[in-house]
Amino acid sequence: MYKKLHKTLNLAIAAGVIALASGCATTTFTQEDLDALSSRVGELELKTNTADFNAAKAKEIALEAQETANNAQETADSAVACCDANTQKLNRMFQKSQTK
Numbered sequence: 001m002y003k004k005l006h007k008t009l010n011l012a013i014a015a016g017v018i019a020l021a022s023g024c025a026t027t028t029f030t031q032e033d034l035d036a037l038s039s040r041v042g043e044l045e046l047k048t049n050t051a052d053f054n055a056a057k058a059k060e061i062a063l064e065a066q067e068t069a070n071n072a073q074e075t076a077d078s079a080v081a082c083c084d085a086n087t088q089k090l091n092r093m094f095q096k097s098q099t100k
Contacts, residue, residue, distance in 0.1 A: 013037070013041055
């Protein structure tokens with residue numbers, strides 16, 4: 001995901017520079033303009049990296065939650081099986097007591 005965002009960001013910057021340069025033959029970029037653009041690119045890269053990190057962390061948390069849910073499902077299935085077995089035992093005991 002990061003690579004795709006990074007590539008898109010670079011293409012957008014390149015397109016912006018080309019559009020500005022071709023818009024007017026007398027357009028010149030000062031070092032200040034280039035520094036501001038470079039600073040903005042750095043900010044965008046930082047935001048992209050942060051978003052990538054947050055997405056990875058969210059995925060990790062989701063996987064942990066899924067594992068917890070799977071464990072809970074196994075415990076519930078086991079409890080139901082135990083309950084069913086106990087019900088059958090009680091029914092057999094009751095039927096035996098009624099036949100005596």
